[in-house]
Amino acid sequence: xxxxxxxxxxxxxxxxxxxxxxxxxxxxxxxxxxxxxxxxxxxxxxxxxxxxxxxxxxxxxxxxxxxxxxxxxxxxxxxxxxxxxxxxxxxxxxxxxxxxxxxxxxxxxxxxxxxxxxxxxxxxxxxxxxxxxxxxxxxxxxxxxxxxxxxxxxxxxxxxxxxxxxxxxxxxxxxxxxxxxxxxxxxxxxxxxxxxxxxxxxxxxxxxxxxxxxxxxxxxxxxxxxxxxxxxxxxxxxxxxxxxxxxxxxxxxxxxxxxxxxxxxxxxxxxxxxxxxxxxxxx
Ligand SMILES: [Zn+2]
Numbered sequence: 388x389x390x391x392x393x394x395x396x397x398x399x400x401x402x403x404x405x406x407x408x409x410x411x412x413x414x415x416x417x418x419x420x421x422x423x424x425x426x427x428x429x430x431x432x433x434x435x436x437x438x439x440x441x442x443x444x445x446x447x448x449x450x451x452x453x454x455x456x457x458x459x460x461x462x463x464x465x466x467x468x469x470x471x472x473x474x475x476x477x478x479x480x481x482x483x484x485x486x487x488x489x490x491x492x493x494x495x496x497x498x499x500x501x502x503x504x505x506x507x508x509x510x511x512x513x514x515x516x517x518x519x520x521x522x523x524x525x526x527x528x529x530x531x532x533x534x535x536x537x538x539x540x541x542x543x544x545x546x547x548x549x550x551x552x553x554x555x556x557x558x559x560x561x562x563x564x565x566x567x568x569x570x571x572x573x574x575x576x577x578x579x580x581x582x583x584x585x586x587x588x589x590x591x592x593x594x595x596x597x598x599x600x601x602x603x604x605x606x607x608x609x610x611x612x613x614x615x616x617x618x619x620x621x622x623x624x625x626x627x628x629x630x631x632x633x634x635x636x637x638x639x640x641x642x643x644x645x646x647x648x649x650x651x652x653x654x655x656x657x658x659x660x661x662x663x664x665x666x667x668x669x670x
Contacts, residue, residue: 392414394411394412394413395412428499428595429498429499429500431594432499432593433494433497433498436499436601437497440598446643446647449639449643450609456636457609457636457640458490458612461482461612461616464482464619465479465480465485469624474532475623477536478518478619479623480535481517484514485511489608491504492508492604492608495604496600496601496605499595499597500592501600501603504608505572505604506569508611509566509570512561512566512569512607513545515561515614516545516561518619518622521622522622524555559658560614560659584600602648603648605644606650613662614658616633617662621665641659641660
């Protein structure tokens with residue numbers, strides 16, 4: 388945005404019964420100026436998020452550290468860092484894909500693009516449910532592994548996976564309600580306002596820090612990645628130091644998360660920490 392650009396007179400918008408006054412800059416930007424301006428906003432938001440939410444001494448600092456540690460464990464699991472068993476590659480490929488969407492989500496969150504980050508969290512949640520199912524149900528594992536090996540379209544859609552988890556009495560925090568909330572952000576006909584994480588009813592898109600949006604992404608992503616990593620560790624690793632590292636990280640992340648973000652559902656983290664403890668029981 389050129390400096391000292393003239394602005395329009397205030398324009399009234401009405402959002403959910405509340406009047407909001409905004410002024411629009413009266414200037415015709417080139418495409419390059421528009422994109423440069425967006426990049427400037429996004430980068431400034433990222434710096435602000437790091438300084439405010441994750442700075443030294445803040446409760447978020449520990450969450451940020453532990454989430455990074457969890458992502459690095461998942462990254463190593465996906466990259467066969469602790470040893471390669473080619474028959475397990477369907478699992479490692481899925482983890483790597485999940486690491487990719489998590490990296491995208493955390494970056495988008497730092498840019499202030501919270502809805503967009505949450506749409507990626509949904510993908511991590513789908514991976515969590517699939518891994519939780521195949522880790523407990525050998526028939527589903529076989530069906531999934533055969534499909535990947537033969538490059539056939541899987542019948543294990545997110546809906547089928549949730550139905551099987553339900554049938555087998557396996558509790559997952561990525562249940563139909565949570566999945567539906569994450570899904571409604573993806574669709575063009577979504578009935579919710581974009582980026583509505585402030586209390587002034589003004590939707591915002593990117594480049595603007597909103598603490599509720601940032602902590603929500605961190606919470607949902609941390610939870611989904613804890614489930615993914617706990618289930619994958621059990622599928623890939625023999626009991627030992629790597630499993631214990633995963634357990635410590637998930638349990639500590641759960642503890643660190645609670646002061647930062649109120650859990651919308653009480654069972655969310657107990658399920659994740661129980662899975663982590665089952666994967667690496669203490670003697
Ligand atoms: Zn490998």
